Amino acid sequence: MLSKVKSIGLVGLEGFEIEVETEITQGLETVLNVVGLPDAAVKEARERIRIALLNTGYPIPDCIITQNLAPAHIRKEGSAYDLPMILGILASEGKIKNPSEKTAFLGEISLSGELRPTNGVLAAVITAQSLGFEEIYVPALNAAEGSVIKGIKVYGVKTLRHLIRHLSGEEPMTPEECHLDDLLGKRFEKYGDFSEVIGQQSARRACEIAAAGNHNLLFIGPPGTGKSMLAKRLPTILPDMSFDEMIESSKIYSIAGKLSPQTPLVTVRPFIKANQGISIAGLIGGGAVPGPGTISLAHNGVLFLDELPEFPVKILETLRQPMEDGNITISRVKRTLTYPANFMLVCAMNPCPCGNFGHPTLKCTCAPGAVTKYINKISGPLLDRIDIQVELPPVKIEDIKNSRPSESSAEIKKRVDAAREMQKERFKGTNVTWNAGMTPQMIKECEIEKGALDFLQNMFVKMSLSMRAYDKIIKVSRTIADLALSKEIKKEHIAEAVFFRSLDKKYWNR
The missing domain is CATH 3.40.50.300 (P-loop containing nucleotide triphosphate hydrolases)
Structure with missing residues (x-):
C-alpha cells in the first residue's frame, strides 16, 4: 500500500515541504531503497530505521521498501527525515493509519527508538505554520523552541513507541505550551550592569x-x-x-x-x-x-x-x-x-x-x-x-x-x-x-x-x-x-x- 507522510526540509534558514512516499513490495530479503536526492546521512537512515523498528517491536519482514523524498530536485540533508520515513513504512504495512496531510513529522531516531534533538526545528515549525499545517511532531528536546510559534500545535516526542500509541489513540499526547513571559523575564542576568x-x-x-x-x-x-x-x-x-x-x-x-x-x-x-x-x-x-x-x-x-x-x-x-x-x-x-x-x-x-x-x-x-x-x-x-x-x-x-x-x-x-x-x-x-x-x-x-x-x-x-x-x-x-x-x-x-x-x-x- 502506498503511504504519504509530510515533513519539512531546510535550505539555510528557509524551509520547504517534503512528502515521503513509501511503497512496499514482496521480496526475498529486506531491502530499503531511498530516492529523491538524499545525502549520505539520509542513506544511513536505512540501518537506523531497521534496528529502531526492531527494538520498538515492529520488525520489518522480508520485502522491498522504496521511499521517495519529494520534491526530487532538492537535495535532502541531515537525519531529521528518520521519523517520517519510519511512519511511512508503518503506514504502508497497515500498522498505523496514514497521517493527515495537515500533519508534519521530523526527528532523528536512535537505535533504541528514542528521538534525538534536531537542528533547525524552529525554522521548520515556522515553515509548517506558513504552509497551513495544523500540527507538527518533533523531538521532545526541541519542542520548547517550536512552541513559541502560534497557529500550529507542536508535539514533543520522546520515543517512537510513545508516538505510535498516540497515533493509534491509546495514549494521547498534549501539545507543548509556551510560557513567553517566563522567557522574557530572564534578560540581562549574564551581562552585568x-x-x-x-x-x-x-x-x-x-x-x-x-x-x-x-x-x-x-x-x-x-x-x-x-x-x-x-x-x-x-x-x-x-x-x-x-x-x-x-x-x-x-x-x-x-x-x-x-x-x-x-x-x-x-x-x-x-x-x-x-x-x-x-x-x-x-x-x-x-x-x-x-x-x-x-x-x-x-x-x-x-x-x-x-x-x-x-x-x-x-x-x-x-x-x-x-x-x-x-x-x-x-x-x-x-x-x-x-x-x-x-x-x-x-x-x-x-x-x-x-x-x-x-x-x-x-x-x-x-x-x-x-x-x-x-x-x-x-x-x-x-x-x-x-x-x-x-x-x-x-x-x-x-x-x-x-x-x-x-x-x-x-x-x-x-x-x-x-x-x-x-x-x-x-x-x-x-x-x-x-x-x-x-x-x-x-x-x-x-x-x-x-x-x-x-x-x-x-x-x-x-x-x-x-x-x-x-x-x-x-x-x-x-x-x-x-x-x-x-x-x-x-x-x-x-x-x-x-x-x-x-x-x-x-x-x-x-
Missing part, C-alpha cells in the same frame, strides 16, 4: 552613543582598563528586541543547534566574542552543510573582537562585506546560502604589543617600529567602517577610592530608547532602522545649523578626513543630537563626534 564600571566616563559615553545609533566602536587602552567589561555590558543598554527580531535570531541559533529546552528563544541581543584563532568558515559560516558562522550568531546584537591586531588580516578583511551589507553569502558547489549578519562591531586593542605605549607610569618595552607594525595590522578600509574610537586611560587608585555610584544600565537605556524612537520616526517607510545605516541622501538631508556646518568643514580640512570619515561624523553627530532630543545637529554635537574620531591621527596618522 554599567553601574559596576568605575570611571572611564568617555568610554561610557561612547557606549551610549554607539547603542543609540548602532555605531561600530573601537576601544584602545592598556590591559586592565575595562575594555572587555564595557563591551560585555553593551547589550544591557541596547533597545529591547522586538518579537520578530527574537524569532529571526532564534532561527539562526536553532540551525546552529544552540537552543535548549531552558533557553528556547533568544530574548536578549546576542553578545558574541570571537577568538583570534577562528577560521574564515567559523567566522562567516560554512562546512559540508553550510551553517551560520559567528557573525550570524551576532545578528541583531554585538560582535566583539578583543585584541584586534592579533586577528589574521584575512579574517579582519572578511568582515568588510557583511558590515556593509548586513548579511553574508556562502557559496558551495550547486548551492548558495545567505545568512543575516547585521551586527554592531565592537573592538578592543592595546596601543602596542606590550600594552604600555602612552602609559603615564609604565614604560613601553616594544622594539622600534613594533608599535607601528602592530597598529597597521588594522587596515584603512576596516578602520573607516568603525564610527567611534575611544581611548581608555589607566584607572587611578584615587578614582577607585573616591568613586561615586555610576549610572545604571537602566538609566542609560532610557536615553538610548528615546533616541531610537526619534530614529524610528525619522526613517519611517524606509529600509533604514538607525542612524548608522543612513544612506548618502539621508546624510545630505540632515538638519545642521550654520555654525556647526562651518566647524565641520574646517575639521574636514584640518584633519584631512576621508569622505567616509566625514559621513561617519555626521551620522554620529545625528545620534548625539538625538540623545539630546534635538532636531538639529549643533556645533557641540559635531565637536563630540570629531573627538570620537580623533584617534585616527594619533595612532594611524590618517
